[in-house]
Amino acid sequence: MKRSLLFFLVLIFLLIALEVLSVYFIMPFPGSQLGLGESDSGNTSLGRVELAYWLHQNMGWLRAVGWLLLIYPAFLVVTKPRRTWHRYVVGGLALLYGFVFYEVNQEMMADQMFKQPINKQVVPMSQNKIPLNKLVLGFTAMGQATAYPIQLIGYHHQVRDTVGGQSVMITYCTVCRTGRVFSPIIKGQPDEFRLVGMDHFNAMFEDKRTGSWWRQATGEAILGPLKGTSLSELAGQHMTLGEWAAEHPNTRVLQADSAFTDEFDNMKNYEKGLSKGKLTRRDSASWQPKSWVIGVEKAGFSKAYDWNELVEKRILSDVVGNEPMLLAIAPDNISFGACSRRVGVQTLTFNYANRQLTDQETKSVWTWRGHCVAGPLRGKRLNAMPKAYQEFWHSWRSFHPDTKRDESH
Template identity: 50%
Template sequence: MRTFLLAAGFVLLFVSEILRVYLIMPFPGSQQANTIDLAYWLANNIWWLRLIALVLIAYPALHLFKQSGKQWKKIALVILLLVYAAVFYMIHYQLEADVMFYQPGNKKFAQGKANTVAPDKLVLGIVINGEAKAYPIQYIGYHHQVRDTVGGLPVMVTYCTVCRTGRVFSPLVHGKPEQFRLVGMDHFNAMFEDATTKSWWRQVSGEAITGPLKGTSLEELPSEQMILSAWQRKHPTTWVMQPDTGFTEAYAKMVNYEKGKSKGNLTRRDSLSWKDKSWVLGIVHAHTAKAYDWNELVKQQLIQDSLPGLPLVIVLEKDSASFHAWSRVVDGKHLDFMKLSGMDQLTDKQTGSVWNMDGTCVSGVLAGKQLSSVRAYQEYWHSWRSFQVGTLR
C-alpha cells in the first residue's frame, strides 16, 4: 500500500506539472486537440494537486526513513525529489511564456530623422485621434504585447509569430483598464491572461476562450501592416517605436522573420501555396471570411473580388510587402481598377482617374476622392483556416 501511495504521489506530481505546461506550449501534438479547458483547470488547481501529491508521498517517505537500512530506496526517493525540483525550476523559470518573452521595459518613440528603424522594416501602424504610431514587427514579434497610449487612448499592440497575426486591441474590459500577461498558446495562437479574473484570451480575436469572462471580446482597433517607408509616406509625422536596448539579442533572432526567411519550424514560411506555413491575406465581411493566396497577389499585384455587399480591390505595392484592401464603391458606383505598369498607381476603367497607394484619387474626374479601407490581415494559412472556420479561398 505504501509503495502504491508513493508511486501515485510521484505520478500525480510529475504528470500534473508537465501536462500543465505541455498543453499550452508548442510541444509535439499539444496544439491540435481542444484541451484548453483541461489546461485552464490544471493551471488553476496546480497547488492543490501538488499538495495532494506531496501528502501521498509524505506517509510512505517518513515510514521509509524511520527504518534502518534500505539505503538504495532512500537514495532513489531523494533522487526523484531532486528530479522533480529540476522539472519545477525548468518549467517555471525557462518554459513559462512570460519568462521567455518580456514586454519592453523602456519604450521609446522617434519621428523623422531621429528614427533609427530602417525604412524597409515591416510595421504595424495605427492612427487614433490624428496621432499615428508604427510598431516594427521585429520588435513586437518578440514581445508579443506592447502597451501604449495613442491619441490619448490606451492600446494593446499584439503579435503572434507562430500565426503571423498582428492585432491591436483596446485593453478595457467592461469599461475598466486591464493588465494582461502572456500565458501560453492554444492551437498555436498566443494567449494572454488578465490580472483580475485570470481568464485566458486569444490573441488573434481578442476573445476570452476560458475562465470567468469566457465569450467576452476586447474591442479590436484598426491597424495596417506595411513597410515603414510606406507608412511614413501616408503619415509623415508618425511616431516609430525604437528598439529597447535590453532586448538586442532577442531582436537579432527576429531579423529574418518578417521576410519569411526564419529557419524555425514554427515561424518559417512555405514558399508553395496553401500549405500550413504559406502566407495568405484574409478578409472578413458580413460573416463571410475569405483567404487570398499571397503568391498570387505577388504575381498579379492587384486582385479584384466581391464579398457579400462588398466589391473590393486588394493591391500590393512594388516593395512586395505593403498591401492594401479597399472598397471599390465611390459615390455609390462600382469601379474596376487596374495597376499602371511599373508604377505604384491605379486607374479605374470607368473614368480613367489615377489613384495612389494611399487610396486617394490624385488626378481625373474623381480627383480628391478617397477609397474606403477594408480590414485585411496577412497570416499563415493554418492560422486563418483554424480561426475562420468555413473560410472561402
Template identity: 45%
Template sequence: MKKLFYAGIIGLILFELANVYFIMPMPGSQEMNSIHFAYFLYSWRWIFRVVFALFIIVGFINAFKSSRILTVLFLLVVAGITYAANFEMAADSMFLTPGTVKMRNADENKVDLDRLVLGVALNGEAKAYPIQYLGYHHQVIDTIAKKPIMVTYCTVCRTGRVFEPQVNGKPETFRLVGMDHFNAMFEDKTTKSWWRQVTGEAIAGKLTGQSLPEVKSSQMALSQWLELNPNSFIMQPDHDFTAEYDSLSNYETGQRKSKLTRRDTLSWQDKSWVVGVVLGRESKAYDWNTLLKERIIYDELNGQPIALVIGSDNKSFAALQRTDKNQNFVFQNNRLQSPLNTYNLLGSAINPLVPDLVKLDASQEYWHSWRTFHPGTKKY
C-alpha cells in the same frame, strides 16, 4: 506507505508536465481541442500540488528508510521539473515585455525603413511598431491619442492585432500565458480568463465569450507607413533585448528555418502566406503568391466589390471596398488611379472633396492560422 511517496512524485511530475504541455507548442498539443482541460488543470493547480505534496510527505519516511539515495534523487528530479515548468518554460518568462516603450519621430528613427511594422493611426496621431520587436515581446502596452492600446503579435500564426486593454469598460492588465491552436494566449489579471490573440476573444474562464475592443491597424513596410504618415512615431529597440531581436531579424522575410515560424513558398500549404479579408459575415483568403503576380485582385465579398492591392515594395498591402464593380485602378507611384479619382494605398482620396474608399479588415497570416480561426472561409 512508501508507495504514497512514489505516487506523489509521479503524480506531481505528470501534473507539472501536463500543465505546460497543453498550452505550449509541443508535439501534438496544439492540434487538440484541449483548452478547457488545460484551463481546469491551471485553475486547480494548487489543489493538485497540495495533494501530491501530502502523498510525498506521508510516504517520505518509509521511502527514505528503504532507499536514501533513490528518495533524494526523486525529490531532486521533481524539484527540477517543477522549477523548469513554472519558470524556465513559462511563456511570460520566455518572452518579456519592454519596461518602457521608446518612440522616436522619423528624423530620429533608427529602425531600418525596409522593416515591416504594425501601424496605428487615430485622431491625427500615428505610431508604428516593428514586427521584429513585437514578435519577441508578443505584446507592447502604449497609448495613442491618449487611448491605451495593447499591440500584439504571434509569430507562429503571423498575426498582428491591436486592442484596447480594457474589460467591461475598466482598464486591465494582461500577461502572456501560452498558446492554443498555435495562437498566443493572454491572461487578464482580474479574473484570470484566457484571451486569444488573433481575435481578442476570451476562450476560457469567467469571461468566456467576451471580446476586447479592437483598434484598426495596418501592416506595411516602415517606408510606406511614413510616406502615408510622415509625422508618425516609431518604436525603437530596447537594448536589453538585442539578442532576442536579432534572432528574429529574418522572420518577416520568411527565411527562418524553424518549423513553427518558417515560410512555405508553395501556395496553400500550412506555412504559406495568405491575406485574409473579412467583410460582414464573409471571409476569404488570398494566396500571397497570386497577389504578387496579379498586383491588384478584383473580387466580390459579401456581395460587395473589393480590391486587394500590394505596394511596389512587395510588402505593403491593403484591401479596399470599391465604389462599384466596374471601378478598376492603375497602381503608380504608390497610388491607386481610377478614371475619376486617385487614392493612396489605404484608400484615402487625394482630393479632399472625394470620399475615401472603405478600408477592409485584412491581415497577412499563415494559411493554417486563417483557416483555423475562420473555419467558414472561402479561397480565391
C-alpha cells in the same frame, strides 16, 4: 516500508506529470496542438486547453496536497530504509521533481520565455533607429500615429501603449503571423494581460482581473468567467516603416529595448519568411499551411487571397460581404492595402498596366493606397477595409472555418 516507497513513487510521478501537463497542452510540444493544416470542430483542441486551464486554476491546492502526502512516506524511507539505496531513490526523485518544477514554472511558461519591454521607448521619426524597410503594425487615433516593428512585437507578443489618448494593446503571434490591435477595456474597466500559452498554435493571453484566457487572433475569451466575451478590435495596418512614415510623417516608432538584443536578432529574418524554425518559416508555395494569404472580413463573411497571386498581378478585385473590394500591393512587395471600390454611388473597376493603377470608368490614376492622384477623381480616397490581414493560411482557416478561398483570378 515497501508500501511507503511505492506510495512515494506514485505520488512523486503524479506531481511531475501534473507540472508537465500544465504546460504541455498550451505550448507547441509534439502532439499538444491541433496539427498545422488540420481542421476540426474545435472540441479536440479546446478539450486539451480546458484541462490545462483547470490545472492552472487548481495547481496550488493540488501541489499542497501532494507535498503533504509525500512527507510521511519520505520520512519513513529516509529514516528507516529497508535498503540503503531506497534513500537515494527518494533523494534522486525529489531532485528530479525540483528540476521539473523549476523548468516548468521558470523556463517553459510563455510569459517567462517572451517578456514584456523593460525600457519601452516610443520616439518621433527624428529619433528613430528602426530601418525604413522593416515591417510594422501601424495604428492611428485622434490624429496620432504609431508604428510597432514586427521584429519587436513578434518577440514581446504584446505591448501596451497610449495612442491619441487611447489605451491600446498591440499584439502579434509569430506562429500564426497575426497582428491585432485591441482595446484592453473590458466591460468598462481597463485590464492587464500576460501571455499564457497557445491554442491552435495561436497566442493566448490571461487577464489579471478574472483569469480568463483569450485568443490573440480573434480577441475572444475561450475559457474563464468572461468566456464568450470579445475584446474590441481596433484597425491596424501592415506595411514597411518607410511606407507608413510617408503616409504619417509625424508618426512615433517603438524602439528596440536593449535588454532583448539577442531575442530581437533571432527575429530579424522573420518578416521575410526566412525563419529557421518550421513553425515560423514561410512556405513559398501557395495554399500550404505556412503559405501567406491576405484574409478579409466584412459583414460576417470572410475570404482568403493568395499572396503569391497578389504579388504577380499587383491588384485583385472581388466582393466580400456585398462590399466591392480592391487589394493592391506596394512596389516594395511587402506593404499592401485593402479598400472599398465604391466612390459615392459609383463602383469602380480597376486595371494595372505599365506600372500604373487606373479605373476603367474615369481613367483616373490611383496609388496602391487608394488615393487618386490624377484624372477626374483626383483627390478622392477609397475607404480602407478595416479587417484585412496578412497571415499564414493555417491560421486564417482555423479561426475562419467558413472562409472562402479565392481562386477566381
